[in-house]
Amino acid sequence: MRIMQGLSNNIINHIKNENLEYLQFRKLQKYSNIISHAYSVGIDRNYRTFKSNKEPLSRTDYENNINNYKELCEQIDLNYNNIIKANQAHTDNVVCIEELKSTKIIDTQVKSDGLITNKRQIILATTNADCILLLFFDPVKKVIANTHSGWKGTLQEISTKTVIKMVNTYGCNPNDIIVCICPSIRKCHFEVGEDVKDIFYKQFKKLGNTDEFILKDNEKWYIDTVLINKIILKQIGILEKNIEDSQICSVCNKEKIHSFRAEGDNYGLATAIISLR
Numbered sequence: 001m002r003i004m005q006g007l008s009n010n011i012i013n014h015i016k017n018e019n020l021e022y023l024q025f026r027k028l029q030k031y032s033n034i035i036s037h038a039y040s041v042g043i044d045r046n047y048r049t050f051k052s053n054k055e056p057l058s059r060t061d062y063e064n065n066i067n068n069y070k071e072l073c074e075q076i077d078l079n080y081n082n083i084i085k086a087n088q089a090h091t092d093n094v095v096c097i098e099e100l101k102s103t104k105i106i107d108t109q110v111k112s113d114g115l116i117t118n119k120r121q122i123i124l125a126t127t128n129a130d131c132i133l134l135l136f137f138d139p140v141k142k143v144i145a146n147t148h149s150g151w152k153g154t155l156q157e158i159s160t161k162t163v164i165k166m167v168n169t170y171g172c173n174p175n176d177i178i179v180c181i182c183p184s185i186r187k188c189h190f191e192v193g194e195d196v197k198d199i200f201y202k203q204f205k206k207l208g209n210t211d212e213f214i215l216k217d218n219e220k221w222y223i224d225t226v227l228i229n230k231i232i233l234k235q236i237g238i239l240e241k242n243i244e245d246s247q248i249c250s251v252c253n254k255e256k257i258h259s260f261r262a263e264g265d266n267y268g269l270a271t272a273i274i275s276l277r
Contacts, residue, residue, distance in 0.1 A: 002015065002016050002017070003015055006021075006041075006256070007023060007041065007183075007248055007253065007256060009246075009247055009248075010026075011025060011026060011027075011244050011245060011246055011247060012024065012025055012026060012246050012248075013026060013029065014041065017075050020042075020045075020071055020072065020075055021040075021041035021042050021256075022038040022039060022040050022041055022072060022075065022076075023038065023039040023041055023182075023183070023246065023248075024037060024038055024039075025037070025135070025180045025244050025246070026244075027178060027180070027244050028135070028137060028178065028180060028244075031137065031139055033277065034139065034142065034276065034277055035137060035144060035274060035275065035276055035277060036076040036077060036078050036273075036274070036275050036277060037076070037135055037180075037272075037273060037274040037275070038072055038075070038076050038272070038273055039133070039182045039183065039246075039270065039271070039272045040068070040072055040270045040271050040272075041256050041257065041270070042256065043254070043255070043256065043257070043258055043263075043268060045068045045268075046061075046064070046065050046068065046258075046268035046269060047065055047068055047069060047125075047127050047268075047269045047270060047271035048061075048065055048127065048268060048269045049062065049065060049066070049085065052265075052267075066080075069083060069125070069271070069273075072271070072273065073123065073273065076273075078123055078273070078275050079121070079123075080123070082100055082121050082122055082123045082275070083123040083125050083273070084097050084100070084115060084117075084122060084123065084124060084125065085125040085126070085127075086112050086113055086114070086115050086124075086125065086126050086127075086146070086148060087110065087111050087112060088111075088112075088113050088126065088127065088148045089111040089112075089113065090113065090150050090152040090153055091111055091112065091113050091153070091156070091158075092113070092153065092156035092157070092158040092161055093110065093111060093112045093113060093114065094112065094113070094114030094115070094116060094145075094147065094158065094161055094162050094165050095110055095112045095114070095115060095116070096116045096117065096165070096169055097115055097116065097117040097119065097122055097124065098117070098119060099119070099122075100122060113126075113147060113148040113149070113153055113158055114145060114146070114147035114148070114158055114161070114162045114165075115145060115146050115147070116136075116143065116144070116145040116162065116165055116166055116169065116170075117143070117144060117145075117276070118141065118142055118143045118144075118170055118276070119276070120275075120276045120277065121275065121276070121277075122275060122276070123273050123274070123275040124144060124145070124146035124273065124274050124275065125146065125271055125272070125273045126146045126147065126148045126271065126272050127148070127269040127270065127271050127272075128148060128150075128182070128184065128250075128258070128269065128270055128272070129250070129258040129259055129260040129263070129267045129268065129269050129270065130150075130184060130185035130250050130251070130259050130260045130261055131148055131149065131150035131151075131153070131184060131185075132148075132149040132150070132153075132154070132159075132181060132182070132184040132225060132226060132229060133146070133147070133148055133149075133181075133182040133184070133272040134146075134147045134149060134159055134162070134179055134180065134181055134182070134229070135179070135180040135182065135272060135274050136162060136163070136166065136177055136178070136179055136180075137177070137178045137180075137274070138166060138170070138172045138173075138176050138177045138178075139176065139178070140172075140173065140176045141166075141170050141171060141172050141173075141176070142276060143166055143170045143172055144274050144275070144276055145162050145165075145166060146272060146273070146274050147159060147162045149225075149229060151190070151192075151196070151223065151225055154225045154228055154229060155199065155200065155203050157232055159179075159229045159232065159233055160232050160233060160235075160236050163177060163233065163236055163237075163238065164236070173237075174236055174237025174238050175237055175238075175239055175242075176242075177238055177242060178242045178244065179233055179238055179242060179243050179244065180244045180246070181226060181229070181230075181243070181244065181245045181246055182246055182248075182272050183246050183248035183249070183250050183253065183257050183270070184225075184226065184248075184249070184250055185225075185249060185250050185251055185259065185261060186224070186226060186249035186250075186251075186252070187213075187215060187222050187223065187224035187225075187226070187227070188222070188249060188251075188252065189222075189249060189251040189252070189261060190222055190223050190224070190225060191220055191221065191222055192221050192222070192223055193221070194221060196221075196223070197214060197221040197223070200213075200214055200223055200228075201214055204228060207228075207231055207232070207235075212224070212227060213225075213227045213228050213231075226245065230243055230245070250262075257270060258270045
């Protein structure tokens with residue numbers, strides 16, 4: 001394992017093993033005896049298991065992408081056969097995973113954008129290409145979650161719904177939960193039309209000063225969805241010291257991180273994985 005300067009900062013380490021690169025959050029690395037996690041790096045690798053319209057990939061592409069999961073899991077001592085991958089549909093649906101139902105990588109049958117478990121060896125996986133992925137870990141109750149929050153998911157406040165489900169199902173205390181925000185599009189590039197700006201204003205004017213996260217620059221509107229998630233997470237009890245933001249914009253780092261806005265219709269997907277040892 002070699003720690004690279006690359007995307008490393010005070011929150012994350014950028015790691016390279018042979019031809020495979022990934023990120024790990026420094027705070028979660030302190031619990032490496034309890035959990036394994038990684039966020040994939042490199043646009044030469046794709047973690048898509050379906051086409052963007054949910055049609056099957058070609059056999060070659062599918063096998064190549066599954067091999068990418070396998071190699072990433074092997075780097076952090078996980079068995080890729082234990083992956084449960086969210087069947088993401090920009091919903092606010094969060095499900096608890098109690099058992100593996102297959103011996104291969106699968107997409108859950110339920111259209112869910114959040115996965116939670118307290119079962120060891122199950123690997124929770126999500127994918128993104130600009131959307132926010134959030135990794136949750138309660139070191140007291142030994143519960144993990146992996147949630148996909150695009151702009152629609154942010155409007156539906158799926159991040160806080162993940163925490164609420166962790167509390168209601170597993171007895172977690174929000175004060176104990178660590179939340180890690182993976183690379184995603186940031187306010188510098190998340191330009192929206194006035195119609196989307198108005199939707200965000202209507203939903204989040206309750207938070208107070210909307211000028212903090214709805215920004216106007218030269219007649220263009222930009223939304224800071226990362227900041228919105230931080231605010232609503234703190235409102236339900238997540239401690240500020242337990243919110244770890246990678247601080248990485250997927251568009252600014254398009255040579256290393258998959259980005260729909262940078263790559264267009266043929267965009268690839270990165271993955272975030274987390275598992276209890």
